[in-house]
Amino acid sequence: MKPRQKKLAYIIIALVALGAATGLVLNALTNNISLYFTPTQVFNDEAPQGRGFRMGGLVxxxxxxxxxxxxxxxFSVTDSAKTMPVVYKGFLPDLFKEGKGVVVHGKIEDxxxxxxxEVLAKHDENYMAPEAVYAMEQAAKGASTANDASSVSEPATP
Incomplete structure (x- = not known):
């Protein structure tokens, strides 16, 4: 082999190795991403099916x-608009109580x-994840909008 061919072969091998390493890293990241949803989003089928994700709200x-x-x-997790039943087998955190914040990780069953x-309980009375606060506010707005729309009646025709 000529020196030029050897150099080209090394470059090709390096590019293949770099591509394989990049592919493995991206695959690992994709498989380990755990998205966060509220019970309302789960009921609206926005959560992934057959894949693990996090759901948060209040017990x-x-x-x-x-x-x-x-x-x-x-137990059930609610975001004040929808309530989702949850089953967990294991030891619960000490701070796990009704009316307190919780984040659960798992999958939707049939x-x-x-x-x-996994069950994570809120660790401080004053703290709630910003995503959870925003999602609960949006769910409450959606519920109040739906209630307002259903309470509007059409005027009677003479």
């Missing part, structure tokens, strides 16, 4: 039910139940 009042095995817990594999 609905009087929704926590524990099974006899001591580990499985059924039947519309969210199967959580």
């Amino acid at each position: 609905a009042m009087d929704s926590i039910k524990r099974q006899s095995d001591g580990l499985t817990v059924h 039947g519309g139940v969210f199967r959580a594999d």
Whole structure:
């Protein structure tokens, strides 16, 4: 091989290796992205199906039910517009309570139940993730707009 051919071969090998490394990194990033949704967005089918994502809101009042095995817990997460049932098997954080903020990670199962594999409780009374605050405000605005529109009646015709 001539020196020029060797140099060209090294450049081609380096470009192939760089392309493979870039492809592997992008694939890893794509598989590990965990998007955040509210219960309203999940009900509107904006959440991915068959893939894990995060859902956040408040634990609905009087929704926590524990099974006899001591580990499985059924509860609901609400954004004040929609409520989503959640099933979790494992130990819950100490700050997990009804009416408090929570972020759950998992997937939607058949039947519309969210199967959580991780539960994160809000750690401070004054803190809520900015995305959660914005999403809950938008859900509340949407609910109030829908209620306003449904309460408007047409004038009676004589």
